Amino acid sequence: MAASAEQDNRRGSLGRTQTHHVEIADGERPFRLDRGARLAPVEVAYETYGELDEGAGNCVVICHALTGDAHAAGHHGDPARRGWWDTLIGPGKPVDTDRYFVVASNLLGGCRGTTGPSSVDPATGAPYGLRFPMFTVRDLVEVQRALLERLGVRRPLAAIGGSLGGMQALQWAIDHPDELGAALIVCASSRLSAQNIGFSAVARHAIMNDPDFQGGDYYGTGRRPAHGLATARMMAHITYLSAESMRTKFDRRLREGRSPHSMEPSYEVETYLRHQGEVFLERFDPNSYLYLSRVMDYFEPFAEVDVAARLRGSPTRFLVVSFDSDWRFGTSHSRPIASELAAAGTNVRDVEVASRWGHDSFLLDVPEYHRIVAEHLTEALAARLS
């Protein structure tokens, strides 16, 4: 309570932050993927906030979701445009940059500075496109571990992520049970439902059947599957919100000056979704969307043999959070994760937080959620120091 009050008083935001780049694999030492393929070079874009302590024991790794990037907090010049998790990360915030050394990187397969399908394949001199090898959540973790090694971190204090980010925290804890002090798994799934896969399949259909997709080799042609990607994003955006939050935000309000009875957008919710689709095009590569959505479909860590045995005796403190209005990866997804972890004898705390904002809640300033994250990291640090 005292710590929490203290935090509130000095709660602030990071100033200007910067994305760095490092090569974690090259032709001499290629990156070996989970399914056998070798990849080189592998460049990683990352940001760090705060200072690494002497024992390199205070590192919190930020794992991003489907469409995130390395720019998790602070700003790149315009203080009004802040990193995607700036609500959570900063001085006095739950991921407190006065206490933790925070590392956020762009995922393998992404398009924001880390090697992915839009990168040039040295074997051909052309972008990979759909020739980029299939990868898994395990690979996403290993690329981040290679980055941490460069930064002098062997045992991160914690890995935290929402959605696909939470899947990485979970996989990390399973694959390296002695490494993490804490794994914070927020609105994630260890087993996508048929409905989840169905929405992803429609998104991929929209992208891959856009005539401008050109089999994935649209780079440099002056055409890209923009309409397909925008459609995919608009649909996905609906699944990130709750019906209730959409009602609160938009209900049936008409766009100013628009009369109804037209095929063009006339409701505010229509122009909002269209805007979401358009701004997404500026920052995202359609092939990265395909690969990273597919990685989520295939993620099913507890279907592997001996997971419980691997986890037994792990010092990792698990926090599994869901939001009650999340219909994408809600409590029906988080509870099985917590059950599997508990069955393996791990230290797991399972919390359903009330929030009307659906899946997107993990990006928002939901006080109970933020309090629990802060507590969990504080306890993990105390356990490591004790």
Next chain:
Amino acid sequence: MAASAEQDNRRGSLGRTQTHHVEIADGERPFRLDRGARLAPVEVAYETYGELDEGAGNCVVICHALTGDAHAAGHHGDPARRGWWDTLIGPGKPVDTDRYFVVASNLLGGCRGTTGPSSVDPATGAPYGLRFPMFTVRDLVEVQRALLERLGVRRPLAAIGGSLGGMQALQWAIDHPDELGAALIVCASSRLSAQNIGFSAVARHAIMNDPDFQGGDYYGTGRRPAHGLATARMMAHITYLSAESMRTKFDRRLREGRSPHSMEPSYEVETYLRHQGEVFLERFDPNSYLYLSRVMDYFEPFAEVDVAARLRGSPTRFLVVSFDSDWRFGTSHSRPIASELAAAGTNVRDVEVASRWGHDSFLLDVPEYHRIVAEHLTEALAARLS
């Protein structure tokens, strides 16, 4: 109860049925639309089952949903391929063709024999495309009333429909409060939510931004927005099912012979959705999809003035049915309809039926639902005969 048992014993299916066509408006007597435009000619495709009684008092009107047509029951040559509501309509079935004269027609704006955007505009000699006038649920009702007049029916015993079909039954009862013995409103809405409109907006975005859309004038060009329409259908199909029914049907089963880790469909749910998209292309016009989805967005009958006053004293017996797993137009949509009707002093029965199959339940043989529909029609007929 005795009637119900008797029904079960003689329950059967209609044999071969046939679609007829009639012109309900022409250049001399154009059809006047709700919003003022005049339309001619208007042809209507329809089917009838059973016999009209002497007083023309046993007519049950079937109002179809977004993608239905006039072929509601029986078959057109292949007994294995039956009309879309064959579960409900037939000898001894809830809409009992031994007792009722059943009329099913294709909606205005449709593409299955009734005038719509794919019809030729006599003013130009070319298909209307997006020059087809905007219309409302009120117009859908009036076209059906004009058809009934041709068939000698002035006061139908009942109008019944699911989804957009239920909206028509409701609008009919409001606009002609002395006409219907019963209005059966199944999983409908009187006010689409922001989420509902959002999904429709994404569907329209997919169709209208398909390069083959050509501003709606794709007829005769050898190209049509097939990919956009398939994407729209696949997405909509997910909203017709419950997450639970998708789990029951597909869970995470892989398609036989398919290994995962490919961008092509490998899960059964993916190939199922793709198949749904493909077969839909064979029978549906993209412009009809745009118009009929837009009609649903704009439907808000209780926002009109004096609706309660118009309904006061109406003899219509209302039945409002929802299914507990329907997340498209579930009980949160049906209950406000029932409340408005009750507040207007009408005779209304409001039932939530347990069914795991989501919005699609209205097309399926859900025993409690079928029993209630049968009862409601029986009571309406008894009231009319008494």
